[in-house]
Amino acid sequence: MNVVIGRLGDHAPGVGMQVGWDAVRAIQMKIAREIPRGAWVDTDDLNDKMEGEKPVNDLHYTKAGYALFAQGLARLCVRLIRGEQPDAIGRPNRSA
Secondary structure (H helix, E strand, O other), rough: OOOOEEEEOOOOOOOOOHHHHHHHHHHHHHHHHHHOEEEEEOOOOOOEEEEEEEEEOOOOOOOOHHHHHHHHHHHHHHHHOOOOOOOOOOOOOOOO
């Protein structure tokens, strides 16, 4: 069975939650790498927005971010169906 995980974004949930947040992100990547037909999508750049002149690393993705996320999931699914290797850094549809 193919499995593609959308890793939690790099949003910082705040003191008291960050350790758990980071642990879940690491576990998601570990699981995807250990499953023979697994992959993960990096979402760290999908939630970046501006509020006025201030950059914000939001919890939710931007409209464009959701589209990139869907494209990444689809491209990794196709790779796995074809028996190809997933993208090692979770960005099959954009540059590092």
